[in-house]
Amino acid sequence: MSVTTLSPRGLALRQPNWFARLLDYKPFLIIVCLAPAIGLLLVFLTYPLGLGVWLAFTDTTIGRRGIYVGLENFQYLLSDPLWWGAVFYSVFYTGVATFGKFALGFWLALLLNNHFPFKSILRAIVLLPWIVPTVLSALAFWWIYDPQFSIISYLLVDVLHWRTTNIDFLGSAWPARFSLIAANIWRGIPFVAISLLAGLQTISPSLYEAAMLDGASSWQRFRYITFPMMMPILAIVMTFSIIFTFTDFQLVYAITRGGPVNSTHLLATLAFQRGIAGGELGEGAAIAVSMVPFLVFATLFSYFGLARRKWQQGESDD
Amino acid sequence: MTDAVAQPTNVASAAPDTMAWDSRARRMMMIYLPLACFVIILLFPFYWMAVTAFKPNAELLNYKEHNPFWISSPTLAHIQHLLFNTAYPRWLKTTMLVAIGSTFLSLLASTLAAYAIERLRFRGSPYVGLGIYLAYLVPPSILFIPLATVVVQFGLFDSPLALILVYPTFLVPFCTWLLIGYFKSIPYELEECALVDGATRLQILRRITLPLAVPGLISAGIFSFTLSWNEFIYALAFIQSSANKTVPVAILTELVSGDVYQWGALMAGSLLGSLPVAIFYSLFVDYYVSSLTGAVKE
Numbered sequence: 267m268s269v270t271t272l273s274p275r276g277l278a279l280r281q282p283n284w285f286a287r288l289l290d291y292k293p294f295l296i297i298v299c300l301a302p303a304i305g306l307l308l309v310f311l312t313y314p315l316g317l318g319v320w321l322a323f324t325d326t327t328i329g330r331r332g333i334y335v336g337l338e339n340f341q342y343l344l345s346d347p348l349w350w351g352a353v354f355y356s357v358f359y360t361g362v363a364t365f366g367k368f369a370l371g372f373w374l375a376l377l378l379n380n381h382f383p384f385k386s387i388l389r390a391i392v393l394l395p396w397i398v399p400t401v402l403s404a405l406a407f408w409w410i411y412d413p414q415f416s417i418i419s420y421l422l423v424d425v426l427h428w429r430t431t432n433i434d435f436l437g438s439a440w441p442a443r444f445s446l447i448a449a450n451i452w453r454g455i456p457f458v459a460i461s462l463l464a465g466l467q468t469i470s471p472s473l474y475e476a477a478m479l480d481g482a483s484s485w486q487r488f489r490y491i492t493f494p495m496m497m498p499i500l501a502i503v504m505t506f507s508i509i510f511t512f513t514d515f516q517l518v519y520a521i522t523r524g525g526p527v528n529s530t531h532l533l534a535t536l537a538f539q540r541g542i543a544g545g546e547l548g549e550g551a552a553i554a555v556s557m558v559p560f561l562v563f564a565t566l567f568s569y570f571g572l573a574r575r576k577w578q579q580g581e582s583d584d
Numbered sequence: 585m586t587d588a589v590a591q592p593t594n595v596a597s598a599a600p601d602t603m604a605w606d607s608r609a610r611r612m613m614m615i616y617l618p619l620a621c622f623v624i625i626l627l628f629p630f631y632w633m634a635v636t637a638f639k640p641n642a643e644l645l646n647y648k649e650h651n652p653f654w655i656s657s658p659t660l661a662h663i664q665h666l667l668f669n670t671a672y673p674r675w676l677k678t679t680m681l682v683a684i685g686s687t688f689l690s691l692l693a694s695t696l697a698a699y700a701i702e703r704l705r706f707r708g709s710p711y712v713g714l715g716i717y718l719a720y721l722v723p724p725s726i727l728f729i730p731l732a733t734v735v736v737q738f739g740l741f742d743s744p745l746a747l748i749l750v751y752p753t754f755l756v757p758f759c760t761w762l763l764i765g766y767f768k769s770i771p772y773e774l775e776e777c778a779l780v781d782g783a784t785r786l787q788i789l790r791r792i793t794l795p796l797a798v799p800g801l802i803s804a805g806i807f808s809f810t811l812s813w814n815e816f817i818y819a820l821a822f823i824q825s826s827a828n829k830t831v832p833v834a835i836l837t838e839l840v841s842g843d844v845y846q847w848g849a850l851m852a853g854s855l856l857g858s859l860p861v862a863i864f865y866s867l868f869v870d871y872y873v874s875s876l877t878g879a880v881k882e
Contacts, residue, residue, distance in 0.1 A: 290784050292704060299700035300712065302693035303756050307719050310731065311753045315722065318730035326733075370622075377619050388623065390869040395626055397865045397872075399814040401832040402854035406629040409636065409847050417632060420647050455626065460873060513725035516816045520836055534725035534817075541729040542821050554726040565721055 321551035328545040339552035349553065352531040356560075359447055359532060360512045366451040367507060368500075371458025376492075378459065379466045389460070396456040404520035407449040411435035411521070439529035442522055446530055449517055458503060465499035466492070501567065508564045513557060533557050630858075636851035637662055644848055662848035663856070672853065674827055675834040679813060680860075682744050682830060686751035687808040691801065694756045698763035699789055703775070713764065720757035727753070728821045735822050742824045750822070751812045758811075759804040766800030767793065803871040806864060813861050831857040 288294055322339055326332030343349040378389060395403060410417055412435075419432035435445045469492065477487050515534040518524065524531035524539060531539070533553055541550015636644065638658040643650045650656055666672045700706075701713045731750060732741075740746035770793060778788045794801070819830045826838055835853045839846065865872060 286784055289786055292706070292785075295785055296700050296704050296706050299696040299704065303697035303716065303760060304712075306689075306693055306749070306752045306756060307716065310734070310750050311719055311722060311727065314727050314730040314734050317734065318726065321730055321733070373618070374622050377615055377622070380615050382615065386869075388619070389873065390866070391623060392626060393865075393869075393872070394630065394862065397810060397861055398630070398858040399816070399832045399861065401814075401816050401836055402857050403629055403633075405835065405850055405854050406633045409851065410629065410632060412847075415645060415647065415847075417652060420652055424647065452626070452629070455622075464873075509721060509723060513723035515725050516832075519816075519820075537725070537729060538817070538821070542732065547729055547733065550729045554729055557726055561721070561723070561726075 318551045319555055321548050322555040323552075324548045326547040326551075328547060332548050335548070339549050340556070342549070343552060343556065348528055348531065348536065349556075351528060352533050352536040352553075353556075355443065355530060356512055356532045356557075358443070359450070359514070360508055363447050363450040363454065363511050364504065364508055366447070367454035367458050367511075368504065370451065371455045372462055374455060374459040375462035375466055376488075378463050389463070393456045393460055395453050400453060400516040401520045403453065404449060404517050407445075407452075407517075408436075408521045411445050413437060436522055437526060439526060442526060442530050446518055446521060449521065450511065450514065453517070454507060454511070458507065461503045462496065462499065465496050469495045501570070505564050505567050508567075509561055512560055512564070633851045633855050633858075636847055637855045638852075639848060641848060662846075662852040665849055666852050666856065670839070670849075671826060671834070672831075672856070675829055675831045676856075676860075678744055678828055679830040679832075679857075682747045682751070682819075683809050683812040685744075685748035686755060686812045687805055689748060690752040690755035690759055690808050691805055693752060694759035694763055694804065695794070695797075695801070697756070698760045698767055699793065701760070702764045702767040703789075703793065704785070713760075716757050716760050718757075720754070720761070724754060724815075724817050728817050731818065732821050741822060742828060744823075744828055746822045747812075747815075747819055747830070750818050751808075751815060755808045755811060759808060762804050762807070763797065763800050766797045770796045799871065802868065806868045806871060809864065810861050 289298070321332070323334055323336060324332035325335045325338070374392065378385070378392070409415075413432065416432060416435060418435075419429075422429045423432060434441060436442045473491050473495075474487055477491055482490070512532075513534050514532060515538065518530055518532050518535045519538065522530045524535050533556065537550045537553035540546050540553060544550070635653070635655060638660070639655050640657060640659045640661065643656060697712075697716065701709045701716075735741050735746045735750070738746075740749070774792055774796075775788050778792055783791070814832065815830075816832050819833045820837075823829050823833065826834070829838065831853075835850065835857060839850055839853055
């Protein structure tokens with residue numbers, strides 16, 4: 267006992283130089299500790315964010331410093347049917363995919379919340395689509411959506427005889443749009459399910475017991491206990507999901523690259539096509555900046571979700 | 585009045601009914617069947633990836649004579665092609681370097697930041713925490729164009745170092761929040777004892793706080809590793825030469841060529857590129873789930 271209390275003191279006495287004392291000076295220590303994180307974020311996040319807004323008001327191209335052109339880029343975008351198409355598909359993609367992810371993810375979470383053998387293994391397996399690099403699973407989907415050798419077409423035509431021709435998944439606008447949404451839902455279900463499962467496990471069983479005694483049906487238990495108790499975590503997970511679905515890039519870029527005939531461009535893929543591939547940095551930045559209002563909306567949604575959570579837990583508002 | 589009486593009796597009579605329904609068959613239909621469907625759909629793309637990777641080309645494009653769900657004569661030709669005729673090993677090495685480098689950097693930065701915010705409490709520390717949290721909400725899709733010009737300004741274009749420095753922008757906010765949660769769970773008394781015994785702040789961090797936060801560090805570490813392994817848009821925008829590409833970018837830009845897709849090689853590449861993350865994941869599943877859910881709950 268005495269040895270353990272002595273050893274730190276011995277260490278402190280051994281190095282009473284100015285540097286050690288400087289590190290014990292709290293304001294200095296705080297600055298040293300925060301410097302790497304804040305520095306990295308300022309240089310590679312805040313500065314580029316500001317630079318992006320500035321670029322959106324210039325006509326910069328790759329290799330040429332641009333000049334200030336005011337709102338010209340945005341005026342051009344407003345008259346550009348491709349940009350409107352991308353806005354439409356981004357909103358549609360986010361709306362349908364989020365709805366699908368949450369409906370199916372919530373269902374999966376409820377299923378996983380039951381008791382059955384090999385539960386932890388199953389939970390581990392379910393997360394796989396979310397762990398694996400999106401581009402690589404997107405390639406698998408590209409192969410599954412192949413016009414000639416699609417395994418889904420094979421199942422429907424040759425095994426089940428429900429159709430007589432192969433489905434052309436990616437060849438025309440609407441099938442391509444829905445194929446991408448299906449791939450996005452597939453990728454998003456695990457995250458939603460595992461997050462919501464964690465929320466489900468925090469609901470006290472005594473609430474259900476009390477409701478059972480009062481004779482509540484299983485639908486009533488879901489509607490009046492599970493759902494309201496899950497609201498706060500649902501709001502947070504949904505905000506994250508909406509932000510990252512709206513700004514999705516990988517799936518679309520890997521599977522269709524915005525085609526056929528630009529019908530599946532999201533704002534992010536359009537920004538990449540114009541900004542990096544086309545070299546029009548100013549215009550690409552303007553497209554990226556045009557995503558911000560949607561993101562601010564989603565973040566406010568998150569804020570009110572959080573505020574409600576504090577109130578529900580009986581904590582004081584601060 | 586009659587309504588008020590009628591309702592409870594109604595519910596009461598329904599309750600035994602639901603109990604009776606709770607039989608084995610019902611459980612089968614309501615739980616196991618949907619679960620099986622979910623698992624099959626969630627895993628099928630991986631199965632399809634693996635089956636395609638080991639199928640000879642003749643079987644790959646001939647569904648009439650061969651059952652597409654099975655391989656009659658498995659082959660390693662696609663994997664061999666990948667390892668010896670392409671720069672795949674090089675891409676794997678670059679990806680590994682970038683993932684380890686950025687994980688190390690973000691762990692270092694976020695441990696110190698989380699310690700300062702949670703333990704060295706100062707005026708405004710909650711606001712610094714909130715600022716770092718807000719950084720997590722800025723998606724890479726709106727940053728990559730200006731970041732590309734910044735990377736060029738720094739002379740880092742086409743260098744893996746650019747990725748190592750840029751990835752912490754989305755790793756640090758996540759890790760910091762995760763670690764703040766872990767530091768919160770360590771009692772203050774332990775640190776106070778050490779202070780009384782004359783330990784310096786850094787000694788406290790190194791000898792007391794960090795050893796107790798090891799589960800948090802592991803969670804943050806594997807999370808960072810996976811996220812940087814999977815990152816795509818920055819790697820696509822900042823790297824040009826074939827040799828410096830990361831696996832996800834290289835497979836999409838180098839292996840997809842011409843009109844005839846080499847599905848066998850593509851799927852073999854995807855399988856090999858997913859394996860390191862999948863193995864890593866299977867070793868640390870519990871840390872993984874706890875970090876995912878912990879971050880959401882914070």
